[in-house]
Amino acid sequence: MRGLAVVAGGGVAGLALARGLVAGGWDVEVHERAAGPPATGSTLGMWPHAVAALHRLGLDDLLSARAVLAARGELLRTDGRVLASLAPRGDVRFVDRPDLLAALADGLPAGVVRWSSPLAADALDDALERADVLVGADGLRSVVRPRVAHARPRPPHQVAVRGAARGGVDRLAETWGRGRIFGTTARADGDTNVYAAFAAALASPAEREDPLGLLRRLYAGWHEGVTATVERLRPETLDVRELHDLPPLPAYARGRAALVGDAAHAMAPNLGRGACEALVDAVALADRLLAAPDVASALAAYDAERRGPTRRVVRASRALSRISGSTRGAPARDAAAALAGRVARAATAGARGHRDVR
Numbered sequence: 245m246r247g248l249a250v251v252a253g254g255g256v257a258g259l260a261l262a263r264g265l266v267a268g269g270w271d272v273e274v275h276e277r278a279a280g281p282p283a284t285g286s287t288l289g290m291w292p293h294a295v296a297a298l299h300r301l302g303l304d305d306l307l308s309a310r311a312v313l314a315a316r317g318e319l320l321r322t323d324g325r326v327l328a329s330l331a332p333r334g335d336v337r338f339v340d341r342p343d344l345l346a347a348l349a350d351g352l353p354a355g356v357v358r359w360s361s362p363l364a365a366d367a368l369d370d371a372l373e374r375a376d377v378l379v380g381a382d383g384l385r386s387v388v389r390p391r392v393a394h395a396r397p398r399p400p401h402q403v404a405v406r407g408a409a410r411g412g413v414d415r416l417a418e419t420w421g422r423g424r425i426f427g428t429t430a431r432a433d434g435d436t437n438v439y440a441a442f443a444a445a446l447a448s449p450a451e452r453e454d455p456l457g458l459l460r461r462l463y464a465g466w467h468e469g470v471t472a473t474v475e476r477l478r479p480e481t482l483d484v485r486e487l488h489d490l491p492p493l494p495a496y497a498r499g500r501a502a503l504v505g506d507a508a509h510a511m512a513p514n515l516g517r518g519a520c521e522a523l524v525d526a527v528a529l530a531d532r533l534l535a536a537p538d539v540a541s542a543l544a545a546y547d548a549e550r551r552g553p554t555r556r557v558v559r560a561s562r563a564l565s566r567i568s569g570s571t572r573g574a575p576a577r578d579a580a581a582a583l584a585g586r587v588a589r590a591a592t593a594g595a596r597g598h599r600d601v602r
C-alpha cells in the first residue's frame with residue numbers, strides 16, 4: 245500500500261524508516277527537534293544484520309568509503325593481561341554516527357526531514373488525523389510511546405563517557421576493572437573511538453562535569469593502553485550520560501501508531517546493538533507497510549516480527565551491563581569478564597540469525 249507516514253524523530257531509526265518508505269512511494273514527514281544533522285559524534289559498531297540493512301537501504305557508498313571493517317579484538321585485565329580474544333563473526337563494521345545520519349538523510353527528497361520541528365504530545369491527534377501511520381522514532385523518552393504502551397525508563401546504574409582520541413588503533417580492546425570498563429575501537433576519520441562505562445556510584449554529579457579529570461582518576465594505574473589513550477582524548481568530544489533501558493513493552497504498535505528503535509526497546513550499550521536493531525526495525529516496518537493491504541495488518545506483522553528478538557537483546561545487554569558494573573574483587577571480576585565474553589558471543593550470534601534483510 246501507499247500513504248502518508250508522520251515520524252517523530254530523525255535519528256537512526258526515523259531516517260532509516262523514511263528512506264525505506266520513500267523508496268517505496270510513500271509520503272513521509274520526519275519531525276526532528278534538532279536544528280540539523282550532528283557534526284560530531286561517537287562510533288557505532290554495526291553487526292552483520294545491520295550491515296545487511298544498510299545495504300538494503302542503498303548505503304553501499306557509506307559502507308565502502310566510511311566504514312571500518314572490524315578486526316580481532318581483546319578483553320583485557322587492568323594490568324594488560326589478555327582475558328579473552330574476540331573474533332568478529334561475519335561482516336562487522338564501525339561507522340561514525342554523523343556519517344551514518346548524513347548518509348541516511350542525503351538520500352531523502354527535500355522537505356521530508358523537518359529540522360527544528362519537535363513533535364509535542366498535544367500535536368499527535370492532529371498528526372494521526374492527517375497521516376495513515378504515526379511512528380515514534382523519538383528515542384528513550386518518546387512522546388509517541390504512551391499511544392502504544394506505558395513504560396518508564398529504568399533507573400540508571402551506570403554512567404558512560406564517549407569521545408575521540410588523537411591517532412588510530414588497529415583493533416578493538418576492552419579492559420575490565422572493578423565496576424568499570426574502558427574500550428577503544430577504530431574511527432573512520434583515523435582517530436580512536438573511546439568509551440568508558442562505570443557504576444554510577446563511582447562518580448558524583450559534580451565530577452561528571454569534568455569528564456577528562458574523572459577518567460584520569462577512575463582509570464589511574466591501569467595498563468598503558470588505557471592511560472595513554474586518556475591523555476590523547478580530545479576534550480571537546482567528550483559526552484557523559486547516564487544509561488537507561490526500557491522494560492519490555494506489551495506491544496510495538498497500537499491502532500495506527502508504531503514504535504521503532506530506542507522508543508520501543510532502549511537498551512544498555514554493552515552489546516553495541518541499539519542502533520543495529522533500530523535499522524532492522526526500520527527496514528522491517530517499511531517492508532511491511534509496503535507489502536500489506538492495510539496499516540493494521542502491516543503493524544501487526546511488524547510487531548510479531550520484531551518484539552521477540554529485540555526483547556532478547558535488551559535482556560542480554562542488561563545482564564552484561566550488570567556484570568561489567570560489578571564492583572566485586574579481581575577474581576570475581578575476571579570470572580565475570582570470561583562469562584561476559586560467553587554472554588556476548590551467544591547474544592551476538594543472534595545478530596546473524598535475525599531476519600534476512602537482503
Ligand SMILES: Cc1cc2nc3c(=O)[nH]c(=O)nc-3n(C[C@H](O)[C@H](O)[C@H](O)COP(=O)(O)OP(=O)(O)OC[C@H]3O[C@@H](n4cnc5c(N)ncnc54)[C@H](O)[C@@H]3O)c2cc1C
Pocket residue numbers: 252253254255256257258275276277278287288289290361362363364381382383384385386387404406439504505506507513515516517518519520521522
Ligand atoms: C555509550 C553508548 C554506546 C553505544 N554504542 C552502540 C554501538 O556500538 N552500536 C549500536 O548499534 N548502538 C550503540 N548504542 C545505541 C544507539 O546509540 C541507540 O540505540 C540509537 O541511537 C537509537 O537510535 P534511535 O533513532 O532509535 O534513537 P535516538 O538516537 O535517540 O534518536 C531519536 C531522535 O528523536 C529526536 N526526538 C526526540 N524527541 C522528539 C520529539 N518529541 N520531536 C521530534 N524529535 C524528537 C531526537 O532529537 C533524536 O534525534 C550506544 C549507545 C550508548 C549510550
